[in-house]
Amino acid sequence: MPDLRDAGPGGLNLLSASEARAQLDRGEITSEQLVRDCLARIAAREPDLDAWVYLDSDLALAQARARDSEPSRGLLHGIPVGIKDIYDTADMPTAYGTTIHEGHRPDADSNWVAALRDAGAVILGKTRTTEFANPVPTTTRNPHDLERAPGASSSGSVAAVADYMVPLATGSQTGGSVILPAAHCGLYGYKSSFDGLPTGGVRHAKPSIDTPGLFARSLEDVALMRAASNGQTPATLELTSDTGLRVGVCRTEMWPEALPETVAMLAEAADILAAAGAAVSDTEPPAVVSQALAEFSAILAPEDARAIAAEARDHFDQINAWSQKSIHEAKDITPAQYENAKAVAARARTAIDGMFDEYDVLITPSTRGEAPTDRLSMEPSYFNRIWTLMYLPCLSLPTFTGPSGMPLGLQIIGRRDSDDHLLATGRWIEQRIAQSHGT
Amino acid sequence: MPDLRDAGPGGLNLLSASEARAQLDRGEITSEQLVRDCLARIAAREPDLDAWVYLDSDLALAQARARDSEPSRGLLHGIPVGIKDIYDTADMPTAYGTTIHEGHRPDADSNWVAALRDAGAVILGKTRTTEFANPVPTTTRNPHDLERAPGASSSGSVAAVADYMVPLATGSQTGGSVILPAAHCGLYGYKSSFDGLPTGGVRHAKPSIDTPGLFARSLEDVALMRAASNGQTPATLELTSDTGLRVGVCRTEMWPEALPETVAMLAEAADILAAAGAAVSDTEPPAVVSQALAEFSAILAPEDARAIAAEARDHFDQINAWSQKSIHEAKDITPAQYENAKAVAARARTAIDGMFDEYDVLITPSTRGEAPTDRLSMEPSYFNRIWTLMYLPCLSLPTFTGPSGMPLGLQIIGRRDSDDHLLATGRWIEQRIAQSHGT
Structure with missing residues (x-):
């Protein structure tokens, strides 16, 4: 896996949102400088990646200068964010990935975009999605290997964050459209509990399944963007007690689809967590699931x-x-x-909620394996759609790599509406894996 | 209660949507004629009622003529519908009841409006709502008594349908904003299961509570609009078996708030249903509710x-x-x-779902009693918010009247996601009450 940091201009675009937040707070950088470096990175790499459907540098810089000239609005003040093109923006076109709505200009922000602006974010531009976020691949490429797909439907968002074009981006998941592309591009992907992030104003949705999610390059950034989106303060990412964490290894009925790298990853993860003191055991969802x-x-x-x-x-x-x-x-x-x-x-949701009386979290693969080299077919969301339908919060950790050096995601599933706890547990798990890997 | 039919021009505006549908199908009337009579009624009564925030006769008639000149699109082809001003419309302003968004012109329909247009409806205009559909009264009056409130927040929709300005209108309910005004104005009010009607594209919503609902002057019309909204065929309104209907009389912990007319209504309804062969017994929600x-x-x-x-x-x-x-x-x-x-x-939703293993439906009041004469304070949604929060489908039947001759609503609660069954049971109950009343 190439070090994408080395491929870029090496400027402020390499900062995570949390790092940028700290430097902005200390007055060491301005939002305009940060946005300029992101735009430079996009100019250099967009011809290869095709991650954006709308980008107006002047508009982005104007927002940045406005943030620089006023008191802090909130957690994302001056931080650029990419918006999946299914979320309406008042100042940019929104086409929902379809030629039918090409050039469509909403005159109001969807609620999530409004919340991000309310927290001071610079809405950098709109990222490429599949048509109506349905599972048909786009032209966006995987930044780690241009011959591979980034995963859909949040293709542009995931490519942009993975490639250091922007530190944060929004996504959405019906089957696996957040967790799967995050895993394929080596990012932290977080799909919230069913209504754990703002859904207002989204048209063309499958209303009882579609769930918002987001991409970041660190777990702090996931917590930061989640809190900013909900007008809250960020979760601490610390477990109140880390003794006796109960981890269920949940292979699900899709396990025969797992590729060898995934089989190895899950076994290794289970071993690492058991060695670290967690109570690890195999489990299966209730039959009704x-x-x-x-x-x-x-x-x-x-x-x-x-x-x-x-x-x-x-x-x-x-x-x-x-x-x-x-x-x-x-x-x-x-x-x-x-x-x-x-x-x-x-009924299945009620039944699966009961699993969290026995386990604090479940671990399972994010995908079958590494991103396939086939860019035209659709990678199935075998290890994702069950959790989307069950409304459970999901986190993909980019802590493993496959045989081609491409990223693999370890998916952690939390109790419904306990998203903060999931993120804190994810931090504990990520640290144990990092220690074991000696990184 | 005055006969509002006599107050009007007495034209096609008196038809229910189902009756108009039949006459349109037989070529006896045109949509333009129907819309003209609705507009005439509005012109006559709007100065008293203040039900509309946007109405453009030319735009309404243009839609009607377009429907008259093309093959039928669906169930509501040529039928005028009023839209609560929280649902975006592409061709009319949408202000969400607030001066902040006065004159705001969305450029796309919310999904429900799109679905209604897809079924051929004429979007007649926008009806008055409270600010962001929150509980602060509007200037709209109750058509049955101009000194009384119609109920909020779907004030304009309910007044318009009750007053024969339009046969159907959309509403939404966070506490009781569909069932309560329907009861106060003598209409059929239907609040769907949580996602039983299209919610896409609605901004400013309380996303885990707000639920769509609708108003009509007949139960056929409720079923017709529900089906048109979901691209389905209308429910038959016939119970597959009417023997041994199990009815739970559920007074809830708010029962001390019930006014004498409500106490009498519920007792009478229970007696009528028991005499008609239903198994009627008192019940209470589980404690967790x-x-x-x-x-x-x-x-x-x-x-x-x-x-x-x-x-x-x-x-x-x-x-x-x-x-x-x-x-x-x-x-x-x-x-x-x-x-x-x-x-x-x-947890409470799961627990209350269990009540429907014992009962086919619950009956309970729609309101404390008749619409209060106080137009400036907010009638509390004591007998509504519990069901909204529990995601259960609710139907208010306008089958009783109070001591001042004002309407009273009998609320029927069904099993979650079994809305068609609720409507069919509502028909059976309404017929038994009508027989008992000799009407």
Whole structure:
């Protein structure tokens, strides 16, 4: 895996958001300087990566200068953030990844963008997403290997953060669109509990599945952006007690899909945590969860069809084949089938919540293995969609590498609506792995 | 209660949506004729009621003529619908009830509006809501008694439908903003299961509480609009079996607030249903539900503060006192308290779901009693917020009247995500009550 730091201009764009925050607070740098270095990095690498769908340097710099000239608004004051192009922005186009809405200019921010601005963030630009965030690959490349996919649908966000173009970016996950690309690009990926980050103002969503998530290059930055997004103070990333952490190794029924590097990673992680004093044991989700997973598309297809009903009516030929198929499938799902699927999912959520009486967190793979070299097919979200449907908060730690030197993600799953605790546990686990790796 | 039919021009505006649908299908009327009669009714009564914040007759008629000149798009083809001014419309301003956004013109429809257009609806105009749909009364009056409030926050929608200005309108409920005004104005009010109607594209929402709902003058119309909103076919409103319907009479801990007319109504309803063969018995929610209700504001305040963070930062003085207070309260609620409140609510939802193993539906009051004559204070949502927080579908039937001849609502609560079944049960109950009343 190449050191991407060496590939760039080596300026302030290498700072994490937390590091930049500290330097801004001490008056050592300005937001304008920080943004300029990010823009320089983008200018150098964007021709290779194709991570951005909208970027206006003047607008970005104007925001930075405005932040520099006023008192701090909050946690992200002066920090540039990339926005996945499904989140409306008042001052930039939003096209939801489709030619149907090319050039569409919302006149209001979605709630998450509004919250980020409220915390002082510089909205740097819009990152490339798949059409309506549905699973059809984009032209964005993996910064660690341009012949590999970065993972979808938050492709542009993940590539931009991994490549030091911007320290933070927003994403969203229906199947695995945050955790999977984070793992493929060596980032920290965090998908919140179902409503653990602001969802207001997002159109074209599968409303009972889609969940916001974010990308960062450090766990402090994950906690920082999460807190800024919710108007809170950042979690401490310290466990109140680190004795006897109960870790469930949860391979799930998708385990036969795991590639050898993933099999090795999970075994190593379990060994490291057990050696560090955690109570580690194998576990499986309750049976009803498999049933819910089997019904996933009976929820997904009707909600997708409803979300893009207007586009399907007026521009069906412009919609990609996946969405066209989804719309056709939706026609065969009766309201009773849809409601039954949702009822099964609700029962499964209650059942899986019970696992967290026995375990503090679960560990599982983020992906099948390294990012595939095939850039045109869609990497399946085998190890992700179950947790999305179960509304559980997920964190991918970039603490392992595969046989080609590409990143591998270790996914940690927390109790629903206990996201801060998940992040603190993630820090404890990451430290134990780092110690074992001697890094 | 005056017969509002006699007060109006007596034209096509008196038709329910289902009746209009049939006449349109048979070619007996045009959408333009229907819309013209609605506009005439509005012209006559709007000075008294103040139900609309935006109405452009030319735009409404242009939509109607367009529908008349094309094949049917769907269930609401050519039917006028009023839109609560929290739902974005691409061709009309949307101000969310606040002067901050006065004249704001979204350039895209919220998903529900898009779905209604997709079903052929004529988006007639925007109805008056409270500021950010928060509980501070509006200037809208109750059509049955201009000295009484219609109920908030969906004030304009409920007044417009009750007054035969439009057959259908959208609403939304955080506490009781659909069921309460429906009951106060003698309408069918339906609040869906948490995500039983399209929520995409709604900003300024309390995302884990706010739920869409709608108003109509018949139960067929409720089923019609629900189906049109979700791209489905309407529920049949027939129970597969009407023998042994199990009805729980659920007075809730708020029962001491019930006014005498409500006490009498619930007793009468229970007697009628028992006489009709239903198994009727008293029941109470599980104890954890009270605990969840006590935590309601620990969820509401932080979500409200986040939803209007940008407005609070830039226009705090323009925000009403309730929202200002909510923003202050939110500062004292820690992330841990918020997450705990959500966890309690989730446990309570699971517990209350269990009631529907014993009962097919619950009956309970829609309000304390008749609409109060005080138009300036806020009628509390005592008998509503519990069900909103529990995500259960609710239906208010306008089948009773109070001592002043004002309408009273009987609220029926169904199993989560079984909204079609609730509507069919509502029909069975309404018929039994009508038979008993000899109407």
